[in-house]
Amino acid sequence: EDKVVQSPLSLVVHEGDxxxxxxxxxxxxxxSLLWYKQEKKAPTFLFMxxxxxxxxxxxxxxxxxxKKELFSILNITATQTGDSAVYLCAVSPLNYGGSQGNLIFGKGTKLSVKP
Amino acid sequence: SQTIHQWPATLVQPVGSPLSLECTVEGTSNPNLYWYRQAAGRGLQLLFYSVGIGQISSEVPQNLSASRPQDRQFILSSKKLLLSDSGFYLCACKRSSYNEQFFGPGTRLTVL
Structure with missing residues (x-):
């Protein structure tokens, strides 16, 4: 079964970390693998x-x-309070076909940046 | 670039009542369209996708249904809501030959 696992599930840091x-x-x-940022509402696309x-x-x-070790990382430097959000990772498998373009999402990492 | 509209933004419905959520897309033709549900503490669950008018594929069997009466219109429906239908419903759009999906603002549904 196709799956995407994100870690950590939540993270609390201070500004500048x-x-x-x-x-x-x-x-x-x-x-392909995609990253999204989700604040209070809809996820917004970051990278593919x-x-x-x-x-x-x-x-x-x-x-x-x-692609050899089957993972991706998302780095955020000099974090700001506005970076607080849930960050979602998704993978597009080729066997879903180019026309469907279905994505399999991880559960997300909730990042909280404290002032 | 495309713009995705969803309404209503929030909805509170009693158990057993019907549901109709609408999604419309501007700025692109013949997009792939998707309905996702996001329950509290869980990831995005794909419910339905559509590659064209009248073409609906269901990913998860449940009491919801979807329809695509026009190229840029995608509707999520239910005849009788269950408590477990509560969640945040997101419509997404993908242009052909691109792989990124873009999301609408979502509808927060609470079933009481």
Whole structure:
């Protein structure tokens, strides 16, 4: 059965800290891995990763994929209170077909950044 | 870029009542559309997806149904709500040839 596991489930840090969120997966015919940030409502798209070893970066956030070890990490440097959210990892398996594009989500990591 | 609308934003319904949640998409044609449910403390659960008008695939058997009467309209329904139907319902959209899904603002449903 395809699955995505995120760790830790929750994390409390102080402003200025650097955090690393983990996502491991088991999926048949991997296609891509996506990271989302969910504050109070809808998840917002952060990154999509398809190739190993290529870092995606946006401001203080960065992510990298390891297709051999089947995991990805999301790094946030110099955290701010506005980074507080649930971070979701999702995997798109190729066997769902390019037209469906279904995603399998992990349960998320709840990050709380204290001032 | 696409915009996804969902309504209502919040809904409180008694057990046994019917349900109709609507999702509409602007800014793209022939998208794939998805309904997810997010229960407290749990991840996103895919309920239905649609690759075109009238084409619905169900991921989880339950008392919910979905319909796609128009290209950019996706409806989630139930004839009789259960307590376990409470949750946050999200509609998502994916453009063909892209892999990212984008989410609407969601509907928070409480069944009492």
């Amino acid at each position: 650097t955090v690393t969120l983990n996502c491991s997966y088991e999926v048949t015919n991997f296609r 990763l398809t190739s190993s070893g290529i870092e995606k970066k946006s401001g203080r956030l960065s992510s990298i994929l390891d």
